[in-house]
Amino acid sequence: MTDLTDPVLKFAMDKDRPRICALDLDGTLLSYGGWQGRDKFGEVLRGMIEELQILRDEGVKIVIWTCRPDTPALREHLDTNEVPYDYVNEHPWNGPDNPRKIHADWYVDDKGIPVDGVVKGLARRILSHRPWWQEEPWMT
Ligand SMILES: [Mg+2]
Numbered sequence: 001m002t003d004l005t006d007p008v009l010k011f012a013m014d015k016d017r018p019r020i021c022a023l024d025l026d027g028t029l030l031s032y033g034g035w036q037g038r039d040k041f042g043e044v045l046r047g048m049i050e051e052l053q054i055l056r057d058e059g060v061k062i063v064i065w066t067c068r069p070d071t072p073a074l075r076e077h078l079d080t081n082e083v084p085y086d087y088v089n090e091h092p093w094n095g096p097d098n099p100r101k102i103h104a105d106w107y108v109d110d111k112g113i114p115v116d117g118v119v120k121g122l123a124r125r126i127l128s129h130r131p132w133w134q135e136e137p138w139m140t
Contacts, residue, residue: 027110
C-alpha cells in the first residue's frame with residue numbers, strides 16, 4: 001500500500017508538478033577555486049547558460065541548491081550573468097516539513113557520486129573522487 005503521507009513518495013507521484021533540477025553553485029554553475037567570501041562568486045562556466053536554457057525549454061525548473069545563503073549579492077550575480085533559474089534553495093513543490101535537502105528529479109553537483117545500485121567499491125569511489133577544480137582527491 002502506498003503511503004501518500006510520505007513526502008518523498010508524494011513528490012515522486014505528483015504528476016502535475018514540473019521536473020526539478022537541483023543545481024549546485026560553486027564548482028558546478030560557477031567556477032570555484034576555494035572559499036573567497038560570502039559575496040565572492042566565480043564566473044559562470046562556459047556553455048552552462050545554454051545548457052540550462054535547454055532544460056528550461058523542456059519545462060524543467062532550475063533550483064540553485066547551494067550551501068550559501070540566498071542573498072541579494074547572489075541574486076545579482078545570477079541576474080547580471082543572465083543565468084536561467086527559477087528558485088534558490090527551495091521551491092514550491094517541496095513539502096512543508098522537509099529537512100535541508102530539497103526534493104528534485106536530478107541533483108547536479110561537482111561533489112556528487114553517482115549510485116547505480118552497485119554498492120561494492122562505493123567507499124573507494126567516494127574517497128578518491130575530487131571535484132574538477134581540486135588538484136588532489138582526499139585519498140588517492
Ligand atoms: Mg560545489
